[in-house]
Amino acid sequence: MLLVVRSLGFALLALTGYVAVEHGWLELISDQVQLASYLNHNGLSGLIMVCLAGGLFTGIGGPRQLLAFALGFALGGVQGVVTSTLAAAIGATGCFWVARWLLRDVLSTRFGHRMHSFNKLFHEQSLLKILMVRLLPVGSNLLTNLVAGCSSIRFLPFLAGSTLGYLPQMLVFALAGAGMGQANRYQLAVSALLFILASVIGAYLYQKQRNQSLAQPVSDPS
Incomplete structure (x- = not known):
């Protein structure tokens, strides 16, 4: 019964999010001109x-x-970075706890083997591995939040790794937005270079982690 209630709770939240998007309740966030006017x-x-x-x-x-x-665009580079990173961290936190409270039992029942593999992968050096995932310019932020919430990973390493991992890309795009608003080509150039640097760091951490995993001795079942 509890499993059904949790599933219905998550479905209700998902429907609310869909309605918010469908009716344009969050359009202000994506329109930099309206956003700047609202903040002013x-x-x-x-x-x-x-x-x-x-x-x-x-x-x-x-x-x-x-x-x-x-x-x-609306606030300038530095304040834009801080505010957007804080907002993304709030979003990740909410998504994490919704998944942990409402989805964890459901996914553990249906995808127990895959969740066990995720838990095993992120059991050690959780912060570093979450940081690596966030730095790579691929993957789904929403999916990462949901899977992490359904796993056994601790919240604080998840939040710290996510926030640090968000920063480079947020800096890139906030500077690009500020440069667009002020017609500053140097900010646009810096943002492009930072995007490349963040991608290289993420790829390096991924390759390092992969090499460590391959170097671990495989136990003999006999």
């Missing part, structure tokens, strides 16, 4: 609301890069 007129309270709305936007699968670009 509402000050600190507007900034808090945008941060929370950005958390919801990224938590239901919206691209955090778009959020960073819009906030970079």
Whole structure:
């Protein structure tokens, strides 16, 4: 019975997110001109609301890069980076705990073997491995949040690794947004270089982790 209630709870939240997107409740987040006007007129309270709305936007699968670009345009590079990264961390936190409270038992029942493999992979050096996943410019932020929430990974390493891993891409797109707003070609160039650097770091960490896994001795079943 509890499993059914949790499944229905998650379905209700997913439906709410769909309705929010379908009715354009979060369009302000993706429109940098409207966003800048809203923030100029509402000050600190507007900034808090945008941060929370950005958390919801990224938590239901919206691209955090778009959020960073819009906030970079509206607030400037530095403040855009900080606000968009905080919003993405809030979104990841919400998604993580929704998955842990509502989806964990369901997925453990249906995909127990795959969840066991994920738990085994992320059991050690959780922060570093989550950081690696976030740095790579591939994969789904939403899927990572959900799977992590359904796994046995601890929350603090997940949050720390995610926040640190978000920073390079958020910096890239916030600077690009700020450069677009101010017609600053140097900020655009810096953002492109940072994107390449973050991708190289992520690929390096992935290759290093893969080599360590291959170097581990395989136990003889006999």
